[in-house]
Amino acid sequence: MLTKRIVPCLDIKNGRTVKGVNFVDLRDAGDPVVLAKQYADLGADELVFLDIAATLENRKTMHDMVLKVAEQVNIPFTVGGGISSIEDVDNLLHCGADKVSINSSAVKRPELINELSEKFGSQCVVVAIDAKEVDGEWLVHLAGGTIPTELNLFDWAKEVEQRGAGEILFTSMNHDGTKAGFANEALAKLSDLVNIPIIASGGAGTIQHFVDTFKDGKADAALAASVFHFGEIPILELKEELRIKGIPVRI
Amino acid sequence: MKLSIVNYGAGNIKSIQFAFQRLGYEAILTDNPEEIKTSDKVIFPGVGEASSAMIKLQQSGLDQLIPTLKQPVLGICLGMQLMCKHSEEGDTKGLGIFDVNVKRFSNEVKVPQMGWNTISNLKSDLFKGIKEKEHMYLVHSYYAEQCEESIATSDYELEYASALENGNFYGVQFHPEKSSKAGEQLLKNFIEL
Numbered sequence A: 001m002l003t004k005r006i007v008p009c010l011d012i013k014n015g016r017t018v019k020g021v022n023f024v025d026l027r028d029a030g031d032p033v034v035l036a037k038q039y040a041d042l043g044a045d046e047l048v049f050l051d052i053a054a055t056l057e058n059r060k061t062m063h064d065m066v067l068k069v070a071e072q073v074n075i076p077f078t079v080g081g082g083i084s085s086i087e088d089v090d091n092l093l094h095c096g097a098d099k100v101s102i103n104s105s106a107v108k109r110p111e112l113i114n115e116l117s118e119k120f121g122s123q124c125v126v127v128a129i130d131a132k133e134v135d136g137e138w139l140v141h142l143a144g145g146t147i148p149t150e151l152n153l154f155d156w157a158k159e160v161e162q163r164g165a166g167e168i169l170f171t172s173m174n175h176d177g178t179k180a181g182f183a184n185e186a187l188a189k190l191s192d193l194v195n196i197p198i199i200a201s202g203g204a205g206t207i208q209h210f211v212d213t214f215k216d217g218k219a220d221a222a223l224a225a226s227v228f229h230f231g232e233i234p235i236l237e238l239k240e241e242l243r244i245k246g247i248p249v250r251i
Numbered sequence B: 001m002k003l004s005i006v007n008y009g010a011g012n013i014k015s016i017q018f019a020f021q022r023l024g025y026e027a028i029l030t031d032n033p034e035e036i037k038t039s040d041k042v043i044f045p046g047v048g049e050a051s052s053a054m055i056k057l058q059q060s061g062l063d064q065l066i067p068t069l070k071q072p073v074l075g076i077c078l079g080m081q082l083m084c085k086h087s088e089e090g091d092t093k094g095l096g097i098f099d100v101n102v103k104r105f106s107n108e109v110k111v112p113q114m115g116w117n118t119i120s121n122l123k124s125d126l127f128k129g130i131k132e133k134e135h136m137y138l139v140h141s142y143y144a145e146q147c148e149e150s151i152a153t154s155d156y157e158l159e160y161a162s163a164l165e166n167g168n169f170y171g172v173q174f175h176p177e178k179s180s181k182a183g184e185q186l187l188k189n190f191i192e193l
Helices: A032-042 A059-072 A086-094 A104-108 A111-120 A153-162 A184-193 A207-215 A235-244 B014-022 B033-037 B050-059 B062-068 B078-082 B180-191
Strands: A005-013 A047-051 A077-080 A099-102 A125-134 A137-142 A147-152 A167-172 A198-201 A221-224 B003-006 B027-030 B041-044 B073-076 B101-104 B113-119 B134-140 B142-145 B150-156 B158-166 B169-172
Touching (some): A005 A032, A005 A198, A005 A235, A032 A235, A047 A059, A059 B014, A086 A099, A099 A111, A104 A137, A111 A125, A125 A153, A137 A153, A147 A153, A153 A167, A153 A184, A167 A184, A184 A198, A184 A207, A207 A221, A207 A235, B003 B014, B014 B027, B041 B078, B050 B078, B073 B078, B078 B169, B113 B150, B113 B158, B134 B180
Parallel strands (some): A005 A047, A005 A221, A077 A099, A099 A125, A167 A198, B003 B041, B041 B073, B073 B169
Antiparallel strands (some): B101 B142, B113 B134, B150 B158, B158 B169
């Protein structure tokens, strides 16, 4: 049986993990490669690296990091941040990334999704969608959730699927950082609407939140950052609890 | 030990090379028929779309070479699918090494299947030290049907062949290079065949 995935997300700036990482027994908590290896050993199913300061100058630093992660880590990983062309993706895949995540660049030029899935296959194209519920309507936001668009979340999700996205990473701006649970209602609606996997993001605070997003939110995977980085929720403990609740996980 | 990875421009082969490196083996990337023929073990990878991958194979003549190889050959993901008789993806004629057809999952399930699924009914030296219901990482929209050459099965919509064996030819639908310790064990087993 296909299991539900637990996905820690690491924010990267100039090749280093940014704040918010407080692991026990780590020699260098700022080194994404060390951290990634640790997560793989602890039972993470997949990793996401988000380049939060993606600029032309630090692109090479990011490539070096991706190469080192690919060299040393034996689980799949996605790289996102500042990706806007076929060439960007080609470079990252050549460095050993398994998937890339695109966000604002896809909204600005939706054809990019078609081009990437035709050239590299849908399996490596993740479209990240940041959305916020405003007066009862879910609107897509850009630039880390700061710039609102007119685009409706569900219309956009359907479109990215049709254009060849292999997966959707949906972050609810209303829930992100609250530690009050995932946006399960919107997630379930998304999951019913499209036929590609959905990664839930934004709101993880307790183990029960993960149970709820897999059951009520019908998510295929759940992404979180701080609850993992600060050891608030140990991954193995989380997975054991999920298994007890009847949710298929890899232990 | 001369280990080669068939390099025909289809997919993420770096990960496979790195996985062998972690096991202490240097694998070479090559499309040179002589290099491939004289290797002790051959990896036939593949990611992407079947018909265009097959065209790339034909352009380099590797479609003729691969079925004649005598040493152990391991097809991974699309590599395994191309070793089958026929694929529904792009209505592609395969290399016919495995006597089985490749079909698409229906829209009753999410396509692609993406993530960790269990493998069962293991019957090959390839799975030495790997337990029944071990998890492997998969990303695919097409699957090989259950058949006599099946050496592992998985369930997604239906029971299908997630690994195949015919003589010196082996194929796995999952990605051992991305499947944590169990995947590394499988690659080690392949080297030790």
